[in-house]
Amino acid sequence: MSRLSIHPEGRTNATSPAEPLLESDDPAVIKAELAKRGIEFQRWPAKVKLHQNPSESDILAAYAVEIARVQADGRYPTVDAIRITPDHPDREALRQKFLAEHTHAEDEVRFFVEGRGLFCLHIGAEVLQVLCEQNDCINVPAKTRHWFDMGSKPQFCAVRFFDNPEGWIASFTGDVIAERFAKLP
Numbered sequence: 001m002s003r004l005s006i007h008p009e010g011r012t013n014a015t016s017p018a019e020p021l022l023e024s025d026d027p028a029v030i031k032a033e034l035a036k037r038g039i040e041f042q043r044w045p046a047k048v049k050l051h052q053n054p055s056e057s058d059i060l061a062a063y064a065v066e067i068a069r070v071q072a073d074g075r076y077p078t079v080d081a082i083r084i085t086p087d088h089p090d091r092e093a094l095r096q097k098f099l100a101e102h103t104h105a106e107d108e109v110r111f112f113v114e115g116r117g118l119f120c121l122h123i124g125a126e127v128l129q130v131l132c133e134q135n136d137c138i139n140v141p142a143k144t145r146h147w148f149d150m151g152s153k154p155q156f157c158a159v160r161f162f163d164n165p166e167g168w169i170a171s172f173t174g175d176v177i178a179e180r181f182a183k184l185p
């Protein structure tokens with residue numbers, strides 16, 4: 001089940017994590033709290049059951065309707081699909097790559113069609129941890145500080161939207177804040 005927890009960024013008391021300011025698994029609350037902070041969050045039924053080892057083109061074809069909806073306004077002409085399974089040979093390197101706080105010059109738009117992943121958004125003096133699961137579509141605006149944890153046994157498939165043909169380009173902030181926050185098991 002999708003879940004949101006909101007925490008103080010914890011600069012002054014790094015050794016004892018503060019209680020969350022809010023925790024919810026109610027999709028309406030998650031959507032409203034994220035919207036207050038400029039983050040778009042939607043739930044779309046992932047009605048297509050992918051077969052065991054779908055190719056990227058299988059995934060994109062299966063979700064053609066949802067992809068067309070996201071691309072309708074022309075902001076995200078590039079789309080791909082990423083699928084990571086617990087036996088992926090590069091899972092630990094991939095996990096580490098996304099775990100350090102970074103920003104992008106473009107919006108980060110992800111539609112989860114299988115599994116789950118933890119988005120952590122550092123906005124002002126708060127950290128919002130958003131556990132995204134199948135059916136969730138999240139749009140993290142450009143320049144938002146964030147990191148992403150796929151966990152030690154990653155299992156997810158996400159359709160990714162980009163405004164440029166180069167795809168994923170990150171600028172790392174050098175802040176070690178991610179180390180203070182809970183990760184996926």
Ligand SMILES: [Fe+2]
Binds near residue numbers: 102104146170
């Ligand atoms: Fe990112």
